[in-house]
Amino acid sequence: MTDKTNGRRIVNGACPHDCPDTCAMEFHVEGDRLVEVTGRKDHPFTRGGLCVKLKDFAEHHYNPDRVLYPMRRSGPKGSGAFERIGWDAALSEIKTRWTAIIEKYGPEAILPYSYLGHEGLINGMTAGDPFFNKLGATVSEKTFCGSGSSTGYLMTMGPTGGMDPESFAVSRYIIIWACNTMSTNLHHWPFIAEAQAKGAKVVVIDPQRTRVANKADWHLRPRPGTDGALILGMMKVIVEEGLLDSDYIEKYSVGFEEMKARVLTWTPEKAAAITGVPASDIRKLAREYAAAKGAAIRLGVGIERNAGGGDTVRLACMLPAMTGQWRHPGGGILQFPVWDHPVKWDAVCRPDFIAKGTRVINQIQLGAALTGEMEARLDPPIMSLFVYNANPVSQVPEQNKIVRGLKREDLFTVVSELFVTDTASYADIVLPASMAAEQMDLMWSWGHHYLTI
Numbered sequence: 001m002t003d004k005t006n007g008r009r010i011v012n013g014a015c016p017h018d019c020p021d022t023c024a025m026e027f028h029v030e031g032d033r034l035v036e037v038t039g040r041k042d043h044p045f046t047r048g049g050l051c052v053k054l055k056d057f058a059e060h061h062y063n064p065d066r067v068l069y070p071m072r073r074s075g076p077k078g079s080g081a082f083e084r085i086g087w088d089a090a091l092s093e094i095k096t097r098w099t100a101i102i103e104k105y106g107p108e109a110i111l112p113y114s115y116l117g118h119e120g121l122i123n124g125m126t127a128g129d130p131f132f133n134k135l136g137a138t139v140s141e142k143t144f145c146g147s148g149s150s151t152g153y154l155m156t157m158g159p160t161g162g163m164d165p166e167s168f169a170v171s172r173y174i175i176i177w178a179c180n181t182m183s184t185n186l187h188h189w190p191f192i193a194e195a196q197a198k199g200a201k202v203v204v205i206d207p208q209r210t211r212v213a214n215k216a217d218w219h220l221r222p223r224p225g226t227d228g229a230l231i232l233g234m235m236k237v238i239v240e241e242g243l244l245d246s247d248y249i250e251k252y253s254v255g256f257e258e259m260k261a262r263v264l265t266w267t268p269e270k271a272a273a274i275t276g277v278p279a280s281d282i283r284k285l286a287r288e289y290a291a292a293k294g295a296a297i298r299l300g301v302g303i304e305r306n307a308g309g310g311d312t313v314r315l316a317c318m319l320p321a322m323t324g325q326w327r328h329p330g331g332g333i334l335q336f337p338v339w340d341h342p343v344k345w346d347a348v349c350r351p352d353f354i355a356k357g358t359r360v361i362n363q364i365q366l367g368a369a370l371t372g373e374m375e376a377r378l379d380p381p382i383m384s385l386f387v388y389n390a391n392p393v394s395q396v397p398e399q400n401k402i403v404r405g406l407k408r409e410d411l412f413t414v415v416s417e418l419f420v421t422d423t424a425s426y427a428d429i430v431l432p433a434s435m436a437a438e439q440m441d442l443m444w445s446w447g448h449h450y451l452t453i
Contacts, residue, residue: 007030008029008036009029009030010026012024012027012453013037015050015443016118016119016124017053018116019119019184020184020185020188020336020445020447021051021447021448022119022443022450023046023051023187024039024040024043024452025038025039025050025057026040034437037050037054043452045188045448045450047187049187061437066419067417067419067432069085069432070086070089071085071430072429073428077426078407079425090431093429097412098412101383101412105380105381107135107136108136108138109381109382109383110135110137110383110384111137111384111386112138112386112388113140113388114127114128114142114387115395117390117391119444121441121443122441122442123439123441124389125142126345126348126349127388128386129350130353132386133349133350133351133353134350136355138358138359139361141361146446148309148310149304149310149335149336150335152304152317153317153336154339155314156314157317160339161334161337161449162333162335162337162339163332163337165447165449167191168188168191169191169194169330171192171195171295172294173289173294174200174201174202175205175296176192176204176206176216177300177303178300179301180300181298184300185300185447188448192298196217201217202216202218203217203220203288204219205219205221206219206221207221207223220277220285221277222275222276225307225309226275226276228308228315229274230275231312232266232271233266233267233270233272233279235263235266235286235315235322236264236271236286237268237283237287238290239260240264241287243291243323244323245323245324247324248324248327249321252326253321268282268283268286293327293328294325294329294331295320295330297316297332297333297334298333298334299313313335317335320332320333336447337445337449338444340449341445341449343444363392364396366392366405367397367402369405370405370408370411382405383410384412384413385413385414387413387427388415388416389416389433391417393421393422393423394421407426412428413426415427415430416432416433417430418433418435
């Protein structure tokens, strides 16, 4: 549409960042130039608000350090010295080098590497999957963030998004577990604040006193990584004191008796010794949560960031079933509502293109893969790396190994990037990537139920 007051065109946009809020945006365009970015006020979840990371979003597109043309390395790897070349020359060199590598080593010697530097369905993490799967390249396993949590949730709940984040506005008791909502999921906070204003009790469970903990009615601080013990202590109280919804358990759950036998080996005192949370507080939490008709749990990704984190999520997912919270408006649990998005991921990623037996390397093992220090010898070795939507030198464990691998003279590295990043400085070929306002895309969200064009 056109804003008649200043002659600008306003184009719908969406934030491409890896964030649960996935803000709906408006791109203000004068001629062909992006001059301002504002929040889209009619979006039901983000409601016109943008986080501080987006205050200079328009200017970022015109940063003088942007990569605007294909470049070939002209100095030592890591020096960041490049010369401009044309697209034909860049693509021809990639094709020639990859063809030679495939002829000598096979396609598994090529490793793609991408993550959530962009969250779009078209230009994001999975954008190259069909191509590389068809090529026969080594499969790059993406399990950095949320994989333990998601696996635990899906094993327990099945592929459902659980609670609608907006339904927290009618919850009567809210537990925010390992999530600093006001800083990292800020558009969800107004729904929680609305419920709190209407009398809902807000409990924050987090080792740190976060911004949202300061707004809570009650803050519990378990030792890091002990949330599972805290839940088992709660479960013991719920079972022993008859706070269960037996009808719901019988109709809609499986495995309760086996779980009950495990729970009865715990006590709040045992949980207190592990968590540092007083046994009296564990009992109080269990009783209040079970008594509320419409109690909500919001899980943050922080709950999985320890050994056994996936099992902790499984335990948390059992609480609303034990107490029948799903019967009531505003009751249940929220992990990632992404499971409710109508995205046919197999059509996006094309796993059917992967030949049986194709090698898989987890991205966390990138350094060992590039240096040949894997537990099992890589055959064939990684001879080419293609990086997009990621900066592994700054984001992946064992940085020293990654850098050592990228310095290999026999490793042909291509990086598609906005800037010459830590990783791009080691590339043989750098390709310019487009930014959000220069693309058509469809943004899914792991924090609300809206797709945004």
